[in-house]
Amino acid sequence: MENPEKQAVPEAPVREELLRLENLKKHYPLRRGFFETLVSRNEMTVKAVDGVSLSIGKGEIFAIAGESGSGKTTLGKVLIRLVQPSGGSIFFQGKDITRLTDKQMKPLRKEMQIVFQDPFESLNPRMIIKEIIAEPLRVQRLAKSEVEVEQRVKKALLDVELVPPEEFLYRFPHELSGGQRQRVAVARAFIVNPSFIVADEPVSMLDVSIRAEIVNLMVDLVRKSSASIIFISHDIALAKHISDRIAVMYLGKIMELAPAEELVDGPLHPYTQALISAVPVPDPESKRTKDVISGEIPSPVDPPQGCRFHTRCPYAHERCTLEEPLLVEVEKNHFAACHLYS
Amino acid sequence: MPLLQVEDLTTHYRIQRGWVRAVEGISFNVEQGEAMGLAGESGSGKSTVALTLLKILPSGGRIRKGKIIFQGRDLVPLAEKEMRQVRWKGISIVFQGAMNALNPVYKVGFQIAEAIKLHEPEVSGHEVNERVARLLETVGIEASRADNYPHEFSGGMRQRALIAMALASSPTLLIGDEPGTALDVIVQAQALKLLKELKDKLGLSMILISHDLSIIAETCDKVAIMYAGKIVEYGDTLSIFKNPLHPYTQGLIKAFPSIKGPRTRLTSIPGQPPDLLHPPPACRFNPRCPYVMDICKKEEPPLREIEKGHLVACHLY
Numbered sequence: 001m002e003n004p005e006k007q008a009v010p011e012a013p014v015r016e017e018l019l020r021l022e023n024l025k026k027h028y029p030l031r032r033g034f035f036e037t038l039v040s041r042n043e044m045t046v047k048a049v050d051g052v053s054l055s056i057g058k059g060e061i062f063a064i065a066g067e068s069g070s071g072k073t074t075l076g077k078v079l080i081r082l083v084q085p086s087g088g089s090i091f092f093q094g095k096d097i098t099r100l101t102d103k104q105m106k107p108l109r110k111e112m113q114i115v116f117q118d119p120f121e122s123l124n125p126r127m128i129i130k131e132i133i134a135e136p137l138r139v140q141r142l143a144k145s146e147v148e149v150e151q152r153v154k155k156a157l158l159d160v161e162l163v164p165p166e167e168f169l170y171r172f173p174h175e176l177s178g179g180q181r182q183r184v185a186v187a188r189a190f191i192v193n194p195s196f197i198v199a200d201e202p203v204s205m206l207d208v209s210i211r212a213e214i215v216n217l218m219v220d221l222v223r224k225s226s227a228s229i230i231f232i233s234h235d236i237a238l239a240k241h242i243s244d245r246i247a248v249m250y251l252g253k254i255m256e257l258a259p260a261e262e263l264v265d266g267p268l269h270p271y272t273q274a275l276i277s278a279v280p281v282p283d284p285e286s287k288r289t290k291d292v293i294s295g296e297i298p299s300p301v302d303p304p305q306g307c308r309f310h311t312r313c314p315y316a317h318e319r320c321t322l323e324e325p326l327l328v329e330v331e332k333n334h335f336a337a338c339h340l341y342s
Numbered sequence: 343m344p345l346l347q348v349e350d351l352t353t354h355y356r357i358q359r360g361w362v363r364a365v366e367g368i369s370f371n372v373e374q375g376e377a378m379g380l381a382g383e384s385g386s387g388k389s390t391v392a393l394t395l396l397k398i399l400p401s402g403g404r405i406r407k408g409k410i411i412f413q414g415r416d417l418v419p420l421a422e423k424e425m426r427q428v429r430w431k432g433i434s435i436v437f438q439g440a441m442n443a444l445n446p447v448y449k450v451g452f453q454i455a456e457a458i459k460l461h462e463p464e465v466s467g468h469e470v471n472e473r474v475a476r477l478l479e480t481v482g483i484e485a486s487r488a489d490n491y492p493h494e495f496s497g498g499m500r501q502r503a504l505i506a507m508a509l510a511s512s513p514t515l516l517i518g519d520e521p522g523t524a525l526d527v528i529v530q531a532q533a534l535k536l537l538k539e540l541k542d543k544l545g546l547s548m549i550l551i552s553h554d555l556s557i558i559a560e561t562c563d564k565v566a567i568m569y570a571g572k573i574v575e576y577g578d579t580l581s582i583f584k585n586p587l588h589p590y591t592q593g594l595i596k597a598f599p600s601i602k603g604p605r606t607r608l609t610s611i612p613g614q615p616p617d618l619l620h621p622p623p624a625c626r627f628n629p630r631c632p633y634v635m636d637i638c639k640k641e642e643p644p645l646r647e648i649e650k651g652h653l654v655a656c657h658l659y
């Protein structure tokens with residue numbers, strides 16, 4: 001049995017804390033048929049996020065990396081309270097926001113924004129760009145007049161380099177390219193001067209040649225406004241180049257957490273090692289010698305006992321099947337949840 | 343003589359506003375047992391090339407000119423009935439989107455069997471079942487799983503099943519259209535490893551279509567870089583990745599964040615890929631090119647051999 005109380009929260013190095021998660025959980029109940037509820041009383045749940053503790057500093061760029069099904073997107077939604085957590089606590093600017101009502105959350109919403117993955121779906125096709133970007137201002141009543149709304153929307157368009165702004169104000173999303181749409185989504189997130197942004201795979205739908213522009217734009221905006229950003233990505237190579245720290249998730253848990261370069265260049269957890277060695281490199285001479293680990297991520301309904309990675313881990317031993325490893329600080333600021341290091 | 347020889351191939355799509363010039367005068371060869379990569383971004387025409395080779399273009403798609411010489415015979419003038427003999431037995435394809443390419447209401451084994459029966463009606467039912475079992479084992483799936491439905495398979499297994507299906511009639515040339523794209527990086531690495539093993543074991547020739555240059559670098563002997571319907575650079579993988587000559591290739595390689603090496607600011611290629619209804623005149627990359635000269639807007643650069651086995655279409659050379 002795991003002991004969540006023992007789990008230390010990995011602190012953000014040398015930064016004032018903005019967001020803190022303690023043993024955060026999100027379990028989704030599975031829909032069951034009538035007969036199943038008769039034969040079995042056990043409620044089945046998908047353990048999308050299962051005990052995540054971390055601390056994010058002011059102005060930090062924090063990447064969450066993992067495969068599909070690792071729970072990274074759910075975590076992003078839970079920590080800004082778009083989805084109600086099933087357990088654990090969220091502290092934002094020192095305040096416990098885990099159980100705030102929607103009404104109590106509303107003033108905090110302008111501090112927390114999200115950029116979604118798919119700019120083809122996250123923008124209302126029937127609204128003009130001006131209205132899309134102005135919506136957070138109107139909802140939060142942050143602009144005193146129509147003139148101010150327009151001024152701030154123009155400024156936001158300038159910030160995301162959609163110039164001249166006048167040319168974009170009255171267009172519809174379908175008239176823009178994918179990259180331009182994602183810029184609109186970024187403008188909408190930044191217009192309320194948030195202190196915290198979740199970006200859920202913001203560039204994975206875009207062409208490679210324009211990805212960097214959008215990523216650089218977001219990094220610059222974050223650095224300029226000293227906001228913090230959680231960058232959710234399956235692309236660990238991208239995360240290495242832009243983020244301060246990276247957390248690697250697997251089946252709802254953080255397996256490893258470290259400063260970005262350290263994590264990618266010297267991964268400690270066997271899962272991180274496997275993930276990194278599976279990334280193809282654009283160099284025909286470095287033909288992969290290492291073996292690819294077998295299998296796929298197991299079902300989060302019934303995750304493996306003990307260490308969740310033991311079914312695929314090349315170093316698994318008996319203890320891994322029985323006891324769940326805690327995330328411990330192996331080297332300074334470098335945390336790993338693996339019995340090889342405890 | 344190469345297994346496949348594509349000459350001056352041009353495919354356009356007819357839409358209301360005119361012709362979309364998706365593929366414009368491309369030429370390449372695939373030798374027996376060779377893997378060629380076709381790289382480019384969305385809208386570069388790489389998938390249209392695949393559809394053209396098999397002559398399965400959607401309505402409106404038309405081969406305007408060129409030759410597809412496969413095993414010594416030009417496929418362009420062939421009638422639909424004759425093409426059917428080429429598909430699957432000659433050239434076979436693994437489509438993008440492993441999650442959706444299988445029919446959810448039929449068992450996986452049945453779907454593979456269907457491919458065999460359709461293309462080789464003379465094969466007996468018993469033999470078909472045996473072949474399905476063997477095919478599944480070839481791609482690393484237990485033969486007993488033939489009775490499963492696609493939803494009982496994981497993403498990686500579905501991708502494998504699609505590969506098995508493409509191999510159903512022992513093709514000579516296998517086209518993989520973004521075979522790893524919808525998959526997670528570990529599963530993708532497994533799928534690519536499988537393709538490489540199959541290529542060596544069965545002596546397959548392959549055309550691998552991908553937007554991901556790293557996948558092509560790791561898997562292919564030869565690569566063609568496509569931009570806006572044209573091949574801008576073509577040659578053996580090693581010399582193209584070690585010494586990319588076309589400004590577009592250089593930009594594309596740099597745009598990939600590398601997992602190795604120190605942290606750097608990411609670079610991109612400014613601008614947008616062109617509208618293929620009205621592609622830019624002369625060199626189609628000229629509006630985005632950092633080295634653009636006057637001649638680039640007036641004259642189209644031909645694909646020329648600059649070093650041995652390394653061709654590039656650029657006025658810089």
